[in-house]
Amino acid sequence: MIAFAAEAEADALKPSQRKAFYDAYAGRVDVDHHLNEYLTKAGLAEKTVNERRGLIGRFAQWCREKRVKLGRVDRRSAGRYVSEVIDPMHPATQTKHLSALRSYWKFLAQRGHVTLPQGVSLDMGWPWNGQQIEKRGKRVERGSRQETERPFTDDEVAALLDKPFPLNAEFEELMRDVLKISLLSGMRQAEVLTLWVEEVREGESGAGLVFDIQQGKTDAAARKVPVHPDLMEIVERRRRGKGGKEWLFHELADQPNPGDTYGKRFKRWREAVGVDDKREGVRRSLVNFHSARRWFATKADRAGIREAVIKDVIGHVPDKKNVTRASYIAASSGAQMRECVEAVKVG
Template sequence: MAGKSKRGGERHLWLQGNVFWYRQQLPVAVHAKIGGPKFVRVNLRTADVIEAKRRRDELEAQTAMQFRQIKTGRRVSLELPGWKPAKVIDRATLGAAERGALMREALAEYLDADDADNADLIRDLAADETERLEKKPTEASAFTNAFTGREPVAHHLETYLNTAGLAPKTTGERRGLVLRFARWADAKGLTLDRIDRRQAGKYVGEQIDPMHPATQTKHLTALRSYWKYLARRGHVQLPPGITLDDGWPWNGQQTIQTGKRVERGSKKAEERAFTDAEVSRLLYEPWPMKNPEWESQIRDALTISLLSGMRLAEVLTLWVEEVHDGVFDIQQGKTESAARKVPIHPDLSEIVARRTAGKIGKQWLFHEVATERDPGDTFGKRFKRFREAVGVDDRREGTRRSLVNFHSARRWFTTKARHAGHPRETIAEIVGHAPDKKDVTFGVYARGASEGQRRACVGDVRLPHQNVR
């Protein structure tokens, strides 16, 4: 309902909906001294006209007194309960984009509060700023983009990553993938508000479709997750019928590769487990690198993964207090299922004793990498150089990287446990894979493997002897 003004005994009262507001224009002399909005507008928070008049009289007395004090220089601002003047944007200390963003926030705030006067003031200030910057096209563009919500694609990326609760490795991957799209968008002059399904489809067609399906999934997952955050925080507007959790405009963008005739030798090679011969070389070949200090950390970490199925990050970041009572007590990880207790294999007793000696609490089992900025990445590069130096590599035409890497140790453990006859549900629990919810019996009703079953599964995995061919 549009507001309507009342006169006479209902002076300064403005009925909007079912609520009365106090509305009074500032005297010219007062406005010249304090600037800001030309009207005082206060929500009286009552629908009763008698109560509204009483509250109006109190405010009228306060404004009259403060007007006199401002005119005579005894007061420099107007302060009334329930009244919030427009924000002042300081040109001297803020850049054009920052001024535009602040004005946009102020406008949204006043529109939410149904404060038409201050909202109009902000629009007028924005128009004046645009006119002032007319001869400075770069600043004018930055101001207009910020005021209208045309932000760079990566503008909210770090805030998203800081609140997403992702593992460090995943955080780095998500940052890189979103920034890759952001660079593509910047090159085409696309701001956040202009990314729709059509533009997303263009990017997928140009950049993502040629990738391996697994890489496609990872890339689109990063973009969908970022856009879900943007939608929830109101940074992007969703079309009608689209929910906050759809991940629009990236949902449904991945091309599904349908079946086709398979020619001899045409099947794409996939990353695999180490062979026993490769494990033997990795464990027993003479140390091939110049830095002898790396041998212990590399071969110890590899042996733990081979005999536990633990991920690289899980091995490297173990605290001493998480090694107790014959288990690796993993408290966090890549997924919810990553938190688990992994029995310590008998063949790991020497490594565990040596690496826990003299350490307590949250000291790292692998203290050598504790001070590294990114322990997993640093160790991964060292392991790659070592692996190649002892001749363990598997590169195929058309593949981006070797089919064997540190994760191949985890695959080796899983393979050996399966060959020893242990149920896949027990193996999945040890390596930290989520149960299959489609399998009602084991994924929903079963309560998990017993401690004895887990210990038997781990204990049945044996390292190959030296010089296995």
């Protein structure tokens, strides 16, 4: 029945369109041929859309280099890609990459764009299911403790904010404004970069002006973060003369992936001013933009703010083991969250 329906649909097309139709039906198209359709209908947050476009696009480019079309992607070619590209990644990145590919393949299977082996269900994400190898922890020997990413030190924050800006001068205002907001709010990079003007508004009693974050990576990410007094000049300057749906950071509005653009510039900036921490055997530097968020949480903790309030400000899910906190105690008030934010000072 599917074949008959495909023939009927093809007969309705112009001769010049039929080859493209049959190529798509037979899988003789590039891996990312249906990517825009998938991203449009998946109902994902903007950050996730950009992230998945990059991850799936990376596999599509690998397939182009190997001359593998969509219909030829099978368990063996998927396994080869995992071995060559995904296995060397950090486990968290592996999971994210494979999740994107599984989700795309579920969509392709459900739409009939790929043919599954007999007995494989549409929702398995074949051929990507079961590809990630579980990495079990090794015995920790004396002196071999695994180093983890960390907050900035105060000296590193000073270097970023006070040393002459080493990149193109036209980027300076944007780069410094984004970093300051994260340092004084604990907001994630993507949360800062994608703020609309109308998402800076008056909060509930005691909260004052807030960043109204309405979506994110977890349910707890949607929250209202009080605007620190030291950020008022930045906020007012960036809201001036703009409509509600315009970006606070308009410089990145036309970028296909604002986070990637900012992140690459930030890496060059911090390395140029000596803010780096590479360790033997560790792929990434132990400091990155997320270190600003860690610095904020650390400073709030040192100022005596309760952990539960800090979690509400930075958008962390309450500990599920703490049933009382997770299920019975209401979220922190606007006044409590403002107290947390104002307890943190730069300089």
